[in-house]
Amino acid sequence: MSQSTTTETRKPDADDPVVELRNASVTYDDGDSYVLDHVSVDVERHEVIGIIGESGSGKSMLAESMLDSIPDPGILRGQVTYNPSNGDSIDVLDLSKEELRQLRWEEISMVFQGAMSSFNPTMRVGGHFKETLSAHDADIEEGMAFARELLEDLYLEPDRVLGSYPHELSGGMQQRALIALSLVLEPEVLVMDEPTAALDLLMQRSILRLLRDLKEKYDLTMVFITHDLPLIAALADRLAIMYAFHPIEIGETEEIVERAAHPYTRALLNSTPNLDAPISEMVPIPGSQPAPINVPDGCAYHPRCPLADEQCRSVEPDGYSVGERHDSACHHWEEAREEISLNYAENLGDAARSGGEE
Amino acid sequence: MPGDEVVLSLEDVEVHFENKPSLLDFGGDTEVVRAVDGVSLDIHERDVIALVGESGCGKTTLGKTSIGLQRPTGGSVKYRGHDIWDIRDGKADADLSWEEIRTSLQIIHQDPGASLNPNRRLISILSEPLRQVSPDLAKQEKRERIYALLERVGMTPAADFAERYPHQLSGGEQQRVALCRALLMNPDVILADEAISALDVSLRVEMMDLMLELQEEFDTSYVFISHDLSNARYFTAHSGGRIGVMYLGQLAEIGYADAIVQDPHHPYTNVLRWATPDLSMQDAGDLPMRKIDIPDPVDPPAGCNFHTRCPEAREACRTADPQTYDAGDQRVKCFREEDGHDYWDSPELTD
Numbered sequence: 001m002s003q004s005t006t007t008e009t010r011k012p013d014a015d016d017p018v019v020e021l022r023n024a025s026v027t028y029d030d031g032d033s034y035v036l037d038h039v040s041v042d043v044e045r046h047e048v049i050g051i052i053g054e055s056g057s058g059k060s061m062l063a064e065s066m067l068d069s070i071p072d073p074g075i076l077r078g079q080v081t082y083n084p085s086n087g088d089s090i091d092v093l094d095l096s097k098e099e100l101r102q103l104r105w106e107e108i109s110m111v112f113q114g115a116m117s118s119f120n121p122t123m124r125v126g127g128h129f130k131e132t133l134s135a136h137d138a139d140i141e142e143g144m145a146f147a148r149e150l151l152e153d154l155y156l157e158p159d160r161v162l163g164s165y166p167h168e169l170s171g172g173m174q175q176r177a178l179i180a181l182s183l184v185l186e187p188e189v190l191v192m193d194e195p196t197a198a199l200d201l202l203m204q205r206s207i208l209r210l211l212r213d214l215k216e217k218y219d220l221t222m223v224f225i226t227h228d229l230p231l232i233a234a235l236a237d238r239l240a241i242m243y244a245f246h247p248i249e250i251g252e253t254e255e256i257v258e259r260a261a262h263p264y265t266r267a268l269l270n271s272t273p274n275l276d277a278p279i280s281e282m283v284p285i286p287g288s289q290p291a292p293i294n295v296p297d298g299c300a301y302h303p304r305c306p307l308a309d310e311q312c313r314s315v316e317p318d319g320y321s322v323g324e325r326h327d328s329a330c331h332h333w334e335e336a337r338e339e340i341s342l343n344y345a346e347n348l349g350d351a352a353r354s355g356g357e358e
Numbered sequence: 359m360p361g362d363e364v365v366l367s368l369e370d371v372e373v374h375f376e377n378k379p380s381l382l383d384f385g386g387d388t389e390v391v392r393a394v395d396g397v398s399l400d401i402h403e404r405d406v407i408a409l410v411g412e413s414g415c416g417k418t419t420l421g422k423t424s425i426g427l428q429r430p431t432g433g434s435v436k437y438r439g440h441d442i443w444d445i446r447d448g449k450a451d452a453d454l455s456w457e458e459i460r461t462s463l464q465i466i467h468q469d470p471g472a473s474l475n476p477n478r479r480l481i482s483i484l485s486e487p488l489r490q491v492s493p494d495l496a497k498q499e500k501r502e503r504i505y506a507l508l509e510r511v512g513m514t515p516a517a518d519f520a521e522r523y524p525h526q527l528s529g530g531e532q533q534r535v536a537l538c539r540a541l542l543m544n545p546d547v548i549l550a551d552e553a554i555s556a557l558d559v560s561l562r563v564e565m566m567d568l569m570l571e572l573q574e575e576f577d578t579s580y581v582f583i584s585h586d587l588s589n590a591r592y593f594t595a596h597s598g599g600r601i602g603v604m605y606l607g608q609l610a611e612i613g614y615a616d617a618i619v620q621d622p623h624h625p626y627t628n629v630l631r632w633a634t635p636d637l638s639m640q641d642a643g644d645l646p647m648r649k650i651d652i653p654d655p656v657d658p659p660a661g662c663n664f665h666t667r668c669p670e671a672r673e674a675c676r677t678a679d680p681q682t683y684d685a686g687d688q689r690v691k692c693f694r695e696e697d698g699h700d701y702w703d704s705p706e707l708t709d
Contacts, residue, residue: 054558055529155650171413173651200412200585202633206650227558230635234642257637269637271560273588275619276636279595284564288528347638 017042017083018189018221019108024065024078026058033292035074036061037245043189045085048215048222050232050253052268053242056289062242063193063225067104068092082107085188106136109187113194115174119166125177126162129184136185143184150180153217154210172203176210183218191223196231208235230272233257238325241265244290244300251326258348259337261320261328263305266340274344281343299330307332307339359598361403365438365546365579366424366463368399372432373419373607377656389656393419395607396433401547405579406599408590408615410630414652416607417583421549424581425463437462437546461491464540468552470532474524480508480535481520487542507538510575511568530561534568541572547579554589566593573597587634591615603627606655606663613688623690625670648709662692665707670694673704 019042026036036058043049043066053059061070070076080092084107095103104110112118119128126144133143148158154176161169161177169177175195182190196204212235215222226232232239233253240250241262249262260266267285274282287304290296299317302308311331319327330336342348373394379387393416401407401424409417422428424435426442434441437459444450445459467473474483484504488495495503501520508516511534524532533553540548550569554562566589573580580599584590590601595615602612603626611624622628629647636642649667653659659666665675674693683695693701 054560170651201587202412202585202630203650205633205635206645209645228635229559230637233637233639234635254639257639268560271563272637273559273563273566273586273592274636275588275591275631275634276638279592282563282592284567285560344637347636 016045017081018045018085019043019066019223020079020081020083021062021065022079022081024062024076024080026061026065026070026074026076028074028292030075033295034245035292036065036076037295038078039065039246041240041247041250043221043223044238045083045188046215046219046221047237048211048224048235050229050236050239051223051225051242051247052227052229052232052239053225054227054289056291057242058245059225059227059242060193061245063110063191063223066092066189066191066223067108067110068095068100069104069110082189102136105132105182105187106185107187108189108191109182109185111179111182111190111192111195113197115171115178115198116166118178119174121166123165124162125164125166125169125181128181129162132181132184138185146186147180147184150183150214151177153214154180156180172199172207175199175203176207179207179211179214183214183220186218187220189221189223191225193225194227195224197226197228204231205234208232211235228272229268230274241268244295245292248301248330249326249328251323251328255323255326259323259326260342261322261326261333261337262301262330263307263332263336263340264301265328266336266342267304270340270343276347277343283343307335360405360579363403363438364400365403365405366401367436367439368397368401368420368424368433369436370433371397371399371420371423371430371435373416373423373428374431391655392607392658393655394423394430395658397607397609398433399424399602399609399612401579401581403546403579404573404577404597406573406582406594406597407580408582408584408594408599408601409604410584410587410590410601411604412585412652414606414655415604416655417604418551419607420604421551421581421583422465425465425547425549426459427465427549461543462546463549464543464545464547465549465551466533466536466540466553468556470529470536470556471524473536474532474539476524479521479523480504483524483535484508484520484539484542487539491543503542504538507542510572511538530557530565533557533565537569537572541576541578544576545578547581549581549583551583552585553582555584555586562589563592566596569593570596587619587630591619603630606653606658608663608691609682609689610664610692611688611690613686617686617688621688623685623688623695624692625668625694626664668707671707672701673707674699674701676707 021039021041024039025034027034051059064070065076082090082092129147133140151158151161196207224232236253239253239256240247243264249265271284298314299312302312317329317331319329320333322328322333375391377389411417423430440452440454442459446456488500505516508519513519554565582593594601601615601618603610605626610626622631632646646669647667661677662675662680665671680691680693682689682691685695693699
């Protein structure tokens with residue numbers, strides 16, 4: 001197991017971070033196989049950060065560590081700091097059970113995939129709002145008025161939705177009601193784990209559009225976990241790409257899409273079906289992600305990487321600064337840009353073409 | 359590329375589900391859900407038809423009806439010229455049995471984990487179709503054919519994979535086994551119902567490529583159901599197939615992949631295009647539709663069923679249901695295809 005000091009030495013990537021992760025690691029066997037491997041990431045206040053990864057890349061672990069809600073018997077180590085907009089910084093891993101209960105939902109709220117299993121099927125949607133408000137000692141009347149406003153923001157009819165049982169609503173309506181529920185205590189940060197994955201594409205895009213409006217209206221910070229890079233690219237300010245349990249590239253969305261500097265990111269971008277790319281140039285990534293028990297030495301991506309050499313097999317790459325606020329954990333990030341062309345490059349601006357394709 | 363001979367022919371197919379009122383609900387009305395409402399479609403040999411649309415548009419019901427898993431309440435489904443439900447009912451005078459039809463029309467489900475028996479090894483799962491179609495095959499021959507196919511879909515060493523249980527496979531491998539199982543029946547048509555939707559984005563292209571390669575070898579057609587226009591485009595453009603856009607049980611537009619994507623005629627096709635993310639980093643603008651939620655299929659809008667959400671809707675759309683117009687190779691169910699139609703003189707709808 002390689003000791004990752006990658007991000008520790010790096011300067012913080014945010015000026016006003018609302019959540020700071022430092023060397024956050026999760027293990028399930030108390031040994032040295034990590035499902036989250038020494039991750040240091042800052043979430044800037046009022047940004048939307050997209051965490052991208054395939055199944056089993058550790059992206060959900062990253063989200064859950066922000067609320068210290070790793071499923072048992074996982075063990076979270078490292079440091080998680082929450083900086084409220086007014087008040088002192090909070091060490092999340094140091095909180096008592098009761099303090100943690102208050103932090104969740106009131107300060108940092110989470111939306112999971114599959115609204116159906118988040119709602120109690122025997123309780124009306126309105127009951128969930130009331131229960132949440134009373135569990136956090138909030139004013140019910142005021143809270144319900146706010147709930148109605150949120151539901152209207154999400155293009156739902158408050159009376160109909162609050163009076164319905166979850167199964168009486170369509171999947172898209174349930175998921176939107178769940179987003180309203182997650183915001184009813186006016187949290188600063190909304191963490192969403194694949195919030196739209198079970199829905200059809202039209203509803204996914206509609207919800208993303210609404211999230212953008214919500215973010216503006218309520219000054220939210222959003223962490224959006226997904227495997228679907230093109231989907232989140234329209235909403236996110238920054239993207240972090242996960243591979244083998246830690247981020248391998250992080251940067252502003254436009255930078256990543258136009259000037260991705262890691263072979264995995266570029267391969268991921270090229271493997272995604274999209275309407276603009278020539279059909280013949282969409283190519284799958286050969287091989288598969290490593291399991292936690294046998295992460296390769298050196299760069300974890302080297303067995304699948306066309307650029308891999310001796311250095312990649314033995315030395316785990318540090319985060320290289322490859323642009324403004326853009327880091328890539330690849331020894332050969334310059335070659336990656338030159339040699340792996342992006343199949344949708346013709347639809348991008350000139351900067352991207354000259355930057356990556358010649 | 360699709361051949362000339364029509365394998366499956368759907369004529370004015372209707373599937374209406376009745377929801378009868380319960381005994382306690384005294385005096386309640388029978389609710390009718392019009393899942394499929396008057397769809398006609400021909401599927402040729404080595405053809406690919408992708409059905410796209412949002413949840414609840416009837417694409418799965420239409421798919422299942424076309425391969426004989428759902429009996430239509432109106433219209434007909436013909437396999438090589440014979441009405442399959444007449445054959446099922448013993449009313450047809452054809453030298454074709456229901457079993458032969460069932461064998462020829464196969465399905466791959468969305469969730470591969472749930473469609474494979476968890477208690478059986480792959481060798482046993484894949485022996486089943488061979489037992490049905492070639493009962494005379496010796497055990498050793500069966501094994502060889504299964505190994506060859508597993509190797510063909512990239513599951514090597516085949517002898518090792520054949521002894522595994524479904525839970526020991528990744529989602530992508532499970533879906534490949536489901537594909538193998540369908541192919542071993544030597545079918546004419548495979549219905550792939552959201553068969554790649556559960557896979558990681560990066561694995562979808564690989565799975566679609568595999569399906570298309572095997573199409574050549576096994577001489578089969580696909581009905582490919584997806585809510586993602588870019589997947590439908592990839593799958594059909596590679597094979598000269600068509601994309602059918604469904605809305606509330608009807609085909610709003612059908613045509614070749616590139617025409618549908620580059621030159622959508624129906625306003626709803628344009629909505630689906632908007633919903634398909636791209637990487638051009640240009641702002642796609644607001645939803646080109648007046649309402650987010652699809653209307654209740656129990657009580658679909660009168661006139662053109664899209665008029666309640668359509669950004670182009672006018673007064674004329676509320677009363678009359680548009681016929682299907684030819685627009686080049688495309689077929690479009692919208693008044694805007696007819697130059698002199700009353701539509702152009704009627705006032706725009708505003709909510």
